[in-house]
Amino acid sequence: MFLAYTRAVSPALDECELTHLERVAIDVPRAVAEHHAYEQTLRRLGANVRRLRATPDLPDGVFVEDTAVIFDELAIITRPGAESRRAERRSVAESLAAHRSLEIIREPATLDGGDVLVDRERVYVGRSSRTNEAAIAQLSTILHPLDYRVIPVEFGGCLHLKSAVTRIADRLLLLNPAWVQPSVFSGATYVTVDPREPHAANALALGDVVIHPQQFPRTRARLEAEGLRVEPVDTTELSKAEAGVSCCSLIVTIGGREPA
Numbered sequence: 001m002f003l004a005y006t007r008a009v010s011p012a013l014d015e016c017e018l019t020h021l022e023r024v025a026i027d028v029p030r031a032v033a034e035h036h037a038y039e040q041t042l043r044r045l046g047a048n049v050r051r052l053r054a055t056p057d058l059p060d061g062v063f064v065e066d067t068a069v070i071f072d073e074l075a076i077i078t079r080p081g082a083e084s085r086r087a088e089r090r091s092v093a094e095s096l097a098a099h100r101s102l103e104i105i106r107e108p109a110t111l112d113g114g115d116v117l118v119d120r121e122r123v124y125v126g127r128s129s130r131t132n133e134a135a136i137a138q139l140s141t142i143l144h145p146l147d148y149r150v151i152p153v154e155f156g157g158c159l160h161l162k163s164a165v166t167r168i169a170d171r172l173l174l175l176n177p178a179w180v181q182p183s184v185f186s187g188a189t190y191v192t193v194d195p196r197e198p199h200a201a202n203a204l205a206l207g208d209v210v211i212h213p214q215q216f217p218r219t220r221a222r223l224e225a226e227g228l229r230v231e232p233v234d235t236t237e238l239s240k241a242e243a244g245v246s247c248c249s250l251i252v253t254i255g256g257r258e259p260a
């Protein structure tokens with residue numbers, strides 16, 4: 001069973017943090033509608049969707065993935081690289097404490113959950129403007145005793161590692177080879193995005209279904225050609241805030257192992 005923690009879109013979404021995208025006007029009511037449809041998709045796929053406390057004054061609060069990384073054994077509360085995002089953590093920690101023991105990333109480390117890709121025992125951590133060496137060291141200290149291996153990854157062209165590569169099935173990744181070197185992910189096979197859709201590498205695997213942005217039909221065709229079942233969701237407005245489908249939920253697996 002999956003719990004999916006989400007948070008309502010802030011009315012201030014168009015004041016969000018941005019790194020690689022130009023600021024353009026966001027139709028916030030449409031972003032709210034996209035987010036509702038995303039939650040409905042999670043429900044249709046069997047997830048129990050729970051809303052975190054609303055934070056209307058925090059523009060990026062909807063992007064809950066960045067505030068925690070969840071393993072079977074524990075959850076790690078991050079310290080987001082953008083200072084404006086650090087107040088998002090409190091309600092996440094309060095909610096996750098019901099399901100996992102918590103570890104906390106502490107100053108001087110900064111870590112965005114969007115920079116952490118877990119594939120079984122391998123924990124790939126993107127070096128980014130949000131995630132620093134101290135965070136990689138703290139993650140190693142927390143996870144090494146649990147037999148996870150923390151692997152730093154260089155990437156470019158986008159905000160988070162998971163903008164460049166996501167896990168779509170066991171040992172199967174979706175990636176943009178222009179932004180991250182496939183050879184880093186030894187042991188995994190991969191599907192590449194259509195080169196005309198560079199932002200299409202962010203997907204969310206839930207069970208054996210892949211949630212993927214509707215705007216990228218060419219990459220969706222590649223996923224379907226691999227035999228994957230794809231659930232398209234429209235993220236046109238949310239993506240103007242440098243968001244993908246993975247960053248709008250925190251998935252907690254209850255009773256049974258599901259690779260994150």
Ligand code: GLY
Pocket residue numbers: 016017018019060063066082159241242243
């Ligand atoms: N707007 C998403 C982020 O910068 O974290």
